[in-house]
Every structure is written in structure tokens, then in C-alpha cells.
Amino acid sequence: MDDFQVDVLVVGAGNAAACAALAARETGASVAMLEAAPEEERGGNSTYTAGAMRVVFHGVDDLVQLYDLTEDEKRDVDFGSYTADQYLDDMGRVTNYRCDPELTDILIGRSFETMKWMRSKGVRFQPSYGRQAFKVNGKYKFWGGLAVEAWGGGPGLVDLEHKAAVKAGIPIHYETAAVSLIEEDGVVRGVIARHKGRKVKIGAKAVVLACGGFESNAEMRTRYLGPTWDLAKVRGTRFNTGAGINMALAIGAKPHGNWSGSHAVGWDMNAPEFGDLDVGDNFQKHSYPLGIMVNANGLRFVDEGADFRNYTYAKYGAVILSQPQQFAWQIFDSKVLDKLRDEYRIKRMTKVRADTIEELAKKLEGVDEQQFLKTIKEWNAAVMTEVPFNPAIKDGRGTRGLAVPKTNWANTIDQGPFEAYAVTCGLTFTFGGLKITNEGEVEGSDGHVIPGLFAAGELVGGLFYHNYPGGTGLVSGAVLGKLAGDGAGKYAAGKN
Structure with a gap:
């Protein structure tokens, strides 16, 4: 790979990067796009997600602009609605009202139009029946x-976004990791990258950093998230090492956000250290609202x-x-087994099953057996069974x-067979950026913008802060990616 010049260089190849490039x-x-991973691991964390997308919509008339629905679905499925006010309330509530108000307004206000734009590029969407709807009285309700x-x-x-990029004439350079920014007289002019061990100089009128957070970097996790975070599993790519953040900080970019916070979930205890594309996000175990969780002490x-x-789930x-x-x-217990999500039916997981609770207690490796049985007894006595159960x-x-x-959603745990699933922490992405x-x-630490440098995705x-409303990551990546890409393109053309 030789040195080259381009108007806009996008560092990264996930959802945010693809939207920026397009x-x-x-x-x-x-x-042009730079992807640190080989082609078979392309797409950053986006490739490892379930694909849920939180978007403002006011009913079926909006949803049919994003995906096709049959007449039966329009009539028989309760999709509900999700207003901008609800979105804002959710963002504020789960972040303890720390979310950046201007970024949040951009995210919410542009969510629907950005997804329509993505569809125009060939990206396809569908109803999230499998994970976001329960059948109640014979009718699906989201x-x-x-x-x-x-x-x-x-x-x-990722596949459809990359096809759109290729169709638009955007090359994607794999196994090419940006390592530093080229800066001349305070203006970003490109990057120095490594392609299969060889240094490459890539000139650009504008650079968009969209190469993820620092979740795959154990040293940075421990430094910013705290002790024991070096022990966490990483749900996604092994290539999100904080490189984009670090190269921007090295030229004076301003750090922002919740640097001690992250999106982290319950993840199979024996999952590999990084994500496995053969399994995808199915090491997650997200039906815990239907049961209980106990620790090694049986509590x-x-x-x-x-x-x-x-x-x-993200906290x-x-x-x-x-x-x-x-x-x-x-x-x-057996009362809810049919309601467990799809990830509870894969082959690669840490699961035990027993006909009696006493037998189950003996199979829970690492758990205080007697305290667990006491916990179950106290639990069963405490459930408000007079209140109807409705998930x-x-x-x-x-x-x-x-x-x-x-x-x-409390249910007594008293009807066998019983099932138990062992989980640890699976880190998705980091919040600081x-x-x-x-x-x-x-922005630079001096309060002025760094000319020629834009950013999108997880590294923003x-x-x-503290938590995250499910489905916001991909949408924020798309919205901010489109924002940064449009800004970078206009800057490169001298229109800013």
C-alpha cells in the first residue's frame, strides 16, 4: 500500500464511520475509509450488535417509511409510538440528567430522518419481534x-453499509490502523497509518475519527474505569483500543464525558476474552427481569x-x-422458560438444569449452597402473587x-424444571471521549475547534453517563456519523 491523498479520510469502518463516509x-x-481489522473482522463493534435502533416514531405510518409491513401486521401488532419527549425523558433519566443537551437534541431530532436516509442508501430494517415484543392475549405488543x-x-x-460505500466509490483499506494525526500549523492534514506493519502517510483535507472507544485496551480500562475492569470480557471487536481518542488528545483535543463509565452487560461466564462473530451478541443473557440473580455468596x-x-442491562x-x-x-423456573430470549437457546453457554431446587443448588458452581436455598425460601415468601404478571x-x-x-415481574421459583445461567461482565463500549x-x-482544550478534524461514534x-437506553448506540453513531461526514465534506470543499 502506497501513500495517497484524499479529500476526506474516515478512520474506522463501523456504522458511524460508514455513515460519515457516505x-x-x-x-x-x-x-476513503481505514479499517484496522482484516476484512473478515470488519465493522468494529457494530458487527457484534443485535441491531436494535431507538428512533422517534408516531405509529405505523412512520414505521412503514423504515420497513415493509403486511396489512395483517399493521392491524394485529401493537407497535405503539415513541415520541421525542419520551426519548428525551429516557436519555435524561438513565444518565442522571448528565447527557450533553445539544448532542442529545441532535440525536433525538435527527434520528428518524437519518434512518430514512440510511434506507435510501440500501440499509434495511425490520420489526424487532424476537427481543422487544411479547405476545399478550394473542397480539404482539412492543x-x-x-x-x-x-x-x-x-x-x-455493516454488510449493507459497506456495499453502499463500494457503490459510492469509497475504498475501504483493511488491516490499516491509523496511529497518529498529521498536523501542520494547527491544521489536521491527514494521518500516519500502519498497513501490515508498514508505515503509510495518507494526506487529507479533513479527517473523521470514528474508530471506537478504549474498551479493548485493558490498561486504559483499568486506568479510567477502575480496578477489576481489566478482568472484564469484551463483547465486541479486539481493535477498539482507544487509538482515535489518544491521537486526538495528543494534538490538544478536549476530553469530554463520563470517562469512568461504560456500557457493560451480563455475558456468559465462559465466553472468550473478545467477541466471537460465530456467536455474535448471543453470549449476552438479558432475560434476568423474569428471574433472579445470585452471587457467589448465594445472595x-x-x-x-x-x-x-x-x-x-447496560449498567x-x-x-x-x-x-x-x-x-x-x-x-x-418453568413458568417463564418459554419467555426467555433467543440467546438462551444457543449451544455455547454455561447452563445447568435440575428438576428440584435442591438439585439445582448443588449444580451452581462457586455458590454457597445453603445460603442459596435460604434465599429462594425467603424469595418465594416475599413475592406479591396477588398482582397479575404481565411482562x-x-x-x-x-x-x-x-x-x-x-x-x-416477580414470580415464585417453585416449579421445576429449573434452569440457571452463569454470567460475568461483558463490556460493550466506553462512555468517555x-x-x-x-x-x-x-474541539480543542483551548475551546477552539481543531481545523480539519471531525469525530463520530463511540469516541464522542x-x-x-452511568447508563444507556438500549438501541441508542447505533442511532447516535449514524446521526453523528452523518453530521461529521457532511461537515468534513463541506470543510474539504472550503464551504465551512
């Missing part, structure tokens, strides 16, 4: 504000039913990591008198 190309700029997912999940999304430690899964991984020996077991709403079926209460303007430009800080 938007920049629309301005007439010549565009819950938690999520009714849209990428067709084919993350791999399908519950969290309210499994505090809210819909969409609003708790409960950190809670699991803080438990003795960094693991927990999810416990279910499609916050049903208020909780517990009474427990040190750690459960707010919704770079400060950007409303045009996607990277300020949107998420």
Missing part, C-alpha cells in the same frame, strides 16, 4: 420504545425488575463485575420485606 461522499468529496432493528442484526447492517444483589431491560454488567469473583447465576408492561408485581426488593461541536468538529463523549 455523507461526505454526497458533498462531492473523494473519500415495549420499551424499541420497534426497529437492522435487518440481519449488526452483521447485516441477590440487584433489583432485576427495576425497569424494562432496555434501561438496566448491570458493572454490578456483576463488583460481585465476589466477578460472576453471578441467573435463576428461572409487556411494568406490572408492579414485586416483593415485600426483602433487603433487595424486586419492583416488577472527545468533545465535538454541533457540526461534528473536534457526552451522550452517556
